[in-house]
Amino acid sequence: MAYREFRCLVCDQTEDRCTCVKYCALCHADYSVRLTEDGQYYCLDCREACDYRTQEQV
Secondary structure, three states: OOOOOOEOOOOOOEOOOOOOOOOOOOOOOOOOOEEEOOOOEEOHHHHHHHOOOEHHHO
16 A cells, blocks of 8 residues: 555645644644544544544554
């Protein structure tokens, strides 16, 4: 399978280049948010509850 970088749904940039306001797409928390494969940001609690993975976890 080819390697594919996760990109922000809004600006189409990778997490390190994204300048969007970052908050959890589910609970709107602004702490510990990370980009996941669907292009949205999620906090740690929501990522764990929904089994979303960050780029480093795939």
